[in-house]
Amino acid sequence: MRLAGKRALVTGAASGIGQAIAARLAADGAAVLTADRAPGTDVTLDVSAPESPAALITACQQQMGGLDILVANAGVSAFEMLEGHSDAVWNSTLSINLDSVFRLCREAIPLLKLSGQARIITIGSVMSTFGEAGMAAYAAAKHGVLGLTRAMAIELGPHGITANCIQPGAILTGITRPAFAANPAFGDYWVEKSALKRLGEPDDIAAVAAFLASNDSRFMTGATLVVDGGATAHP
Numbered sequence: 027m028r029l030a031g032k033r034a035l036v037t038g039a040a041s042g043i044g045q046a047i048a049a050r051l052a053a054d055g056a057a058v059l060t061a062d063r064a065p066g067t068d069v070t071l072d073v074s075a076p077e078s079p080a081a082l083i084t085a086c087q088q089q090m091g092g093l094d095i096l097v098a099n100a101g102v103s104a105f106e107m108l109e110g111h112s113d114a115v116w117n118s119t120l121s122i123n124l125d126s127v128f129r130l131c132r133e134a135i136p137l138l139k140l141s142g143q144a145r146i147i148t149i150g151s152v153m154s155t156f157g158e159a160g161m162a163a164y165a166a167a168k169h170g171v172l173g174l175t176r177a178m179a180i181e182l183g184p185h186g187i188t189a190n191c192i193q194p195g196a197i198l199t200g201i202t203r204p205a206f207a208a209n210p211a212f213g214d215y216w217v218e219k220s221a222l223k224r225l226g227e228p229d230d231i232a233a234v235a236a237f238l239a240s241n242d243s244r245f246m247t248g249a250t251l252v253v254d255g256g257a258t259a260h261p
């Protein structure tokens with residue numbers, strides 16, 4: 027119960043990593059408000075809609091009386107080769123995966139300042155550090171998430187707010203399951219690439235998020251934790 031008394035907001039919590047993080051934070055004692063554009067969470071909205079950040083922070087204020095832990099997790103994958111890459115896919119990927127993270131964090135600052143010991147946790151990707159063919163928009167957005175996290179850490183540290191990023195490798199979720207099913211060689215590639223010889227599970231990421239949300243990570247900020255089973259430990 028190391029998060030007893032804490033109040034958390036998790037976006038993209040209807041599936042995969044976000045769902046696991048919300049469950050883990052709750053199991054550790056936090057009050058958790060969940061949001062997603064898919065049904066099944068406390069607040070149903072599209073995080074990239076202009077009114078969503080204010081709506082979410084108002085819900086935190088009204089339903090939990092504040093906010094201590096913000097997990098900006100909602101995201102989409104995009105695969106499109108650069109030659110002929112559509113503006114629409116570029117814009118929607120950047121809008122959901124990067125712009126909405128910036129807007130939600132900005133909106134949350136006044137409540138997080140009141141916490142005294144607040145946590146921002148962003149979900150980047152191994153694509154926050156590397157690139158891949160067909161992943162231009164996704165990699166650009168996830169590199170941006172890491173840069174945003176570091177900048178927030180420096181700016182918000184004096185207010186007792188830490189900001190850290192998690193960079194998952196290949197995790198079995200709603201984003202990846204169809205791709206692995208359609209192309210088993212893709213899954214096999216990631217299993218083989220990982221040192222631990224398996225794909226990740228959402229709970230593997232949730233455990234790290236719970237650590238970053240807790241007092242155990244109190245002297246960490248502007249940091250990034252690669253959670254990929256060792257897939258990127260070698261070239």
Ligand SMILES: NC(=O)c1ccc[n+]([C@@H]2O[C@H](COP(=O)([O-])OP(=O)(O)OC[C@H]3O[C@@H](n4cnc5c(N)ncnc54)[C@H](O)[C@@H]3O)[C@@H](O)[C@H]2O)c1
Pocket residue numbers: 037038039040041042043044061062063064071072073074099100101102103122149150151152193194195196197198199200201202
């Ligand atoms: N699965 C992986 O291998 C992997 C690897 C690295 C990073 N990530 C990141 O983890 C995060 C979670 O992804 P996941 O793998 O759990 O996928 P997922 O599809 O299982 O879950 C993502 C959730 O976000 C929600 N969502 C998407 N766009 C939204 C929007 N505009 N507004 C509100 N909700 C929205 C979806 O409805 C879904 O419930 C994403 O940011 C993703 O980029 C995943």
